[in-house]
Amino acid sequence: MSGFSLLEFIQQIINGLTLGSIYALIAIGYTMVYGIIGMINFAHGEIYMIGAYVGLLVITVLGLLGVDSISLVLLATLAISILVTGSYGWTVERLAYRPLRGSPRLVPLISAIGVSIFLQNYVQLGQGARDVSMQPVLTGGWRFGPEGDFQVYLSYMQVLIAVVTVSFMTGLTLFIGRSRMGRACRACSEDRAMANLLGIDTDRVIALTFVLGAALAAVAGVLVSMYYGLVNPFIGFIAGLKAFTAAVLGGIGSIPGAMLGGVVLGLAESFASAYLQTEYKDVVAFGLLIGVLLVRPTGLLGRPDVEKV
Amino acid sequence: MSLDLAKTTPATGASPLLQVRDLSMRFGGLLAVDGVQFDVLPDQIFAIIGPNGAGKTTVFNCVGGFYRPTTGSVVLDGQPIHHLPSHRIAQCGLVRTFQNVRLFKTMTVVENLLISQHTQLETGLLAGLFKTPRYRRAEAEALDRAAFWLEKVGLLAVANREAGNLAYGQQRRLEIARCMITQPKLLMLDEPAAGLNPQETRDLDRLINELRAGHGVAVLLIEHDMSLVMGISDRILVMEYGRPIATGTPAEIRSNPKVIKAYLGEE
Numbered sequence: 001m002s003g004f005s006l007l008e009f010i011q012q013i014i015n016g017l018t019l020g021s022i023y024a025l026i027a028i029g030y031t032m033v034y035g036i037i038g039m040i041n042f043a044h045g046e047i048y049m050i051g052a053y054v055g056l057l058v059i060t061v062l063g064l065l066g067v068d069s070i071s072l073v074l075l076a077t078l079a080i081s082i083l084v085t086g087s088y089g090w091t092v093e094r095l096a097y098r099p100l101r102g103s104p105r106l107v108p109l110i111s112a113i114g115v116s117i118f119l120q121n122y123v124q125l126g127q128g129a130r131d132v133s134m135q136p137v138l139t140g141g142w143r144f145g146p147e148g149d150f151q152v153y154l155s156y157m158q159v160l161i162a163v164v165t166v167s168f169m170t171g172l173t174l175f176i177g178r179s180r181m182g183r184a185c186r187a188c189s190e191d192r193a194m195a196n197l198l199g200i201d202t203d204r205v206i207a208l209t210f211v212l213g214a215a216l217a218a219v220a221g222v223l224v225s226m227y228y229g230l231v232n233p234f235i236g237f238i239a240g241l242k243a244f245t246a247a248v249l250g251g252i253g254s255i256p257g258a259m260l261g262g263v264v265l266g267l268a269e270s271f272a273s274a275y276l277q278t279e280y281k282d283v284v285a286f287g288l289l290i291g292v293l294l295v296r297p298t299g300l301l302g303r304p305d306v307e308k309v
Numbered sequence: 310m311s312l313d314l315a316k317t318t319p320a321t322g323a324s325p326l327l328q329v330r331d332l333s334m335r336f337g338g339l340l341a342v343d344g345v346q347f348d349v350l351p352d353q354i355f356a357i358i359g360p361n362g363a364g365k366t367t368v369f370n371c372v373g374g375f376y377r378p379t380t381g382s383v384v385l386d387g388q389p390i391h392h393l394p395s396h397r398i399a400q401c402g403l404v405r406t407f408q409n410v411r412l413f414k415t416m417t418v419v420e421n422l423l424i425s426q427h428t429q430l431e432t433g434l435l436a437g438l439f440k441t442p443r444y445r446r447a448e449a450e451a452l453d454r455a456a457f458w459l460e461k462v463g464l465l466a467v468a469n470r471e472a473g474n475l476a477y478g479q480q481r482r483l484e485i486a487r488c489m490i491t492q493p494k495l496l497m498l499d500e501p502a503a504g505l506n507p508q509e510t511r512d513l514d515r516l517i518n519e520l521r522a523g524h525g526v527a528v529l530l531i532e533h534d535m536s537l538v539m540g541i542s543d544r545i546l547v548m549e550y551g552r553p554i555a556t557g558t559p560a561e562i563r564s565n566p567k568v569i570k571a572y573l574g575e576e
Contacts, residue, residue, distance in 0.1 A: 180427065180448070183416075187424045190413045197373070198425040199399035199491065303415075 007145050011152045012270045018158045018227075020266020021165035025220035026243030027250070027258035028172065029089075029213025035189040035253035036209050039105065042112040043092055045240015046119035047214045051085040051221025052231045053123060053132075059226065060134050070138055074160070077226075081218040088119075089214025093207055116236075123233040131232045138226065161223050168219055169259055172212070176255060181208060189253065245289050251302020260300055264288070326351045326527050327372070327403075327495055332381035334367050341367045343551045345381075347544075349495065352521055354528045356538045358562075359548035360571060365531045366408065368548070369499055372529070373405045374398035386494060404488040405497035410480045414473030418464055418483060421472050422455035425487045458486040462516065478509045482516070489520060496520065498530040502537050510534060514541055539563065547571065 026048050033041045058077045067073055096115045100108045141155030176182040187195040188205045196202045224239075225231050242265065250261025265285055272284035292300065325348035334342040342364040349355045357365045371378040374395045383391040390398050404425075413421050459465040462482040467475060472483060481501060488496055498517075502510045514537055520526050532538045538545065539559045547555045547562060549571045555562060562568055 180423075180444075183420060183424055184427055186416060187413050190415060191411055193375075193395070194407075194411045194413070195424070196395040197375070197399055197405065198427070198487070199396050199404075200424070200427050201396050 007150050007152050008274065011150075012274045013267065014152070014154055014158060016267035016270030017263065018161050018266070019270060020246075020263035021161050022220045022224055022239075022262075023243050023246045023265050024259045024262025025165060025168065025216045025223075026239060027246040027262045028169075028216050028255060030244050030247040031250070031252055031255060031258040032185075032209045032213050034247070035255075036185065036192065036206055037097075037101075037108075039097070039108050040112065040244070041097075041210075041213070042109065042240070043096075043115035043119060044213065044217060045236035045238075045243070046116050046123075047085060047089055047092070047236070048217035048221050048239055048243075049231070049233065049236030050088055050119065050123065051081050051214070051218030052225045052235060053127060053221070054081040054084045054218070055222035056132060056134055056225040056231050059137055063135070063137075073137060074164075074226075077222050078164075078219060081222045082215045085218035085221065086211045086215045089210040089217075090207055093210040098203065098206075116240075120233050120236070127233065129233060131230055133230045134225070136226070136229050157227050161227065164219065164223060168216060172216070172255070175212075181205070185209060242285065245285060248299055249289050249292055251299030254299070254301045254303070257299055257301035264300070325349060326353075326386055327529065328382075328384040329368075329372060330382045330384070332368065332371055332383070333379050334364075334371055334376060335379045341551050342371065342378075345546075345548070345553050347546050347553070347556060349527050349529055350543075351494070351527055352525060353543045354517065354521060354530070354541055356542040356545045357529070357531050357548060358533075358535075358538055358545060362550075363548040364551040365548055366499065367551075369405065369497060369529075369531055373403065373497055399491065402492075402494035403497065404491055404493045404495075406481075406484045406488060406499055406501065408499045408503060410477070410484055412472040412480055412484060412487070414471065416472060417469050418459070418472050418475070419452070419455050419468045421483060421487050422458060422490050423451055425491050426451045426454065454490055458490050461489075461519075462486045477504055478506075481505065481509075481513075485516065485520075489524065489526070492524075493526055495527045495529060498528060498532075500531055500533060502532055502534040510537055513537070517541055 026044065029044045029047070030041060033039060033044070055077050058080045059073060062073050062076060067076075092115055096111045097108050100111055136157075138157045138160060139155075141153055141158070143151045143153055145151040176185060184195065184200050184205050185208070187198075187200065188202055192202050195205075224235075243262065246261035246265045247258045248261070249265060250257030250259070265288070268288050269281040269285050272281040276284070296302075327349040329348070330346050332342060332345040333340065345364075345368055347355070357368060359365050367376065370376040371381075371391070372383050374390065374393060378391055381391070382389055385398075385401055385403055388401060390401055390403065393401070413424060416424070456465065456468075459468055462485065464475075464479060464483055464486070467479065472480065475483065481504075485496075485498070485501070501517075502513055505513060517528055517530075518541065521528060530538075530542075542559055544556065545559060545562045546553055547565070547568050554567045554571060555565045557565065
């Protein structure tokens with residue numbers, strides 16, 4: 001009996017980590033933008049949705065062209081989706097947020113909600129409001145456990161999601177920690193006016209932040225469209241909300257926080273669906289958020305807001 | 310009150326590095342600074358003094374590009390800078406420190422010095438991603454310069470500590486090093502001696518003189534510590550209620566009746 005529940009427990013961890021990886025990738029975009037300009041980019045969920053569409057489109061086209069090497073499909077799809085989605089991120093910042101810099105905080109927030117509605121409808125007009133689906137690219141997996149009893153299933157796709165997520169997060173961490181532009185990003189997130197006075201073109205750093213966030217959202221989008229084989233223009237809303245929750249849970253403004261928050265949220269949802277009922281997963285997810293914020297208002301890894309004079 | 314222009318601008322032959330003309334700054338109904346003008350020559354140490362609320366920091370913020378002045382002009386080395394964005398002003402060779410130290414506190418001491426070299430290191434994003442030889446060389450040179458300045462201000466031993474964990478006097482010195490590493494023409498110091506003990510103030514005095522002598526930088530400072538100001542400055546501008554009331558050498562300022570009145574009140 002105990003062996004049975006252990007296997008099921010492991011299965012939930014696997015499912016939770018898969019879901020958590022996706023949340024974490026999207027959450028980084030929220031947290032980086034917040035860290036630098038103190039604004040919640042509510043259009044970020046839609047950026048992820050665009051990444052998923054581009055991913056699905058590229059995979060379908062490659063399929064029609066007869067490309068069947070998985071690694072080639074993956075690399076090409078990631079590259080194209082990152083490029084296209086990154087330029088959406090850049091354009092949105094340029095047109096909808098940069099002109100509002102220096103205005104009260106509420107103004108860019110409203111602008112972000114506007115961009116979000118615009119992008120949803122724009123994709124709907126172009127692609128239709130219905131689900132778009134495709135054949136799964138990568139099928140199969142490993143089974144562990146006794147024959148005829150509950151078996152842990154680990155799909156190849158789940159492993160792929162984990163590997164891709166970990167590599168991109170490592171890349172981002174190295175970029176932020178070691179590179180010159182990364183250093184400028186950290187300086188801007190600590191004191192943007194001072195960074196500006198020292199000669200850093202903060203507008204460029206902000207644009208870069210948006211592009212990086214959009215690129216990671218594109219990775220999440222591609223992985224999701226490969227995993228579920230299904231997208232529609234509205235997937236950005238709930239995914240964005242969950243990723244935002246993950247960012248706040250981990251401590252908004254903190255990149256490791258967003259990664260941790262994503263994973264915690266994914267695990268919580270997965271356990272809630274398994275041990276309670278599927279309907280309870282959102283209750284548990286947002287309940288967890290409220291609980292953490294009551295005890296630690298800055299989130300798991302967030303720093304208390306430094307008083308800026 | 311009218312001001313004789315001939316008295317506010319030094320009548321020397323050298324062309325000024327910084328020219329501030331007819332500067333005023335209005336915040337809503339408050340005229341915080343009115344009709345300020347002065348010149349700073351290359352290699353000069355120029356101080357602005359005055360009672361609290363005289364508008365010294367506002368002048369500083371206008372000159373440094375933190376505020377956009379309501380009227381007037383600021384010209385650095387022949388180029389008007391009062392309309393430029395902050396990062397362009399820094400690139401023109403004017404940098405400043407703040408009254409309350411503004412280091413990047415969560416970054417290490419050496420990273421603080423690398424950050425301010427950012428613009429001189431500009432090699433593009435791709436070069437950074439692929440760590441081209443040129444990028445590596447530029448990084449190495451930046452580290453060398455950082456080490457040089459850390460040595461100079463006596464912080465080499467704490468290079469890898471988080472800047473926020475340094476003692477206050479060390480943070481002030483790091484802030485000056487962070488400015489100097491950009492090789493500015495004009496260094497602006499906002500109350501550099503505030504919060505320092507007498508020994509640290511003497512060290513600061515020596516450091517500022519060394520910067521001027523060894524690195525050809527002009528210094529514009531605001532300071533309350535009269536012993537520092539009188540000992541170090543070539544020229545002093547005295548302000549009261551947002552207006553300039555006197556300009557001159559320390560000796561002239563000390564004996565100026567208007568200044569004595571402003572500081573000590575009238576009998």
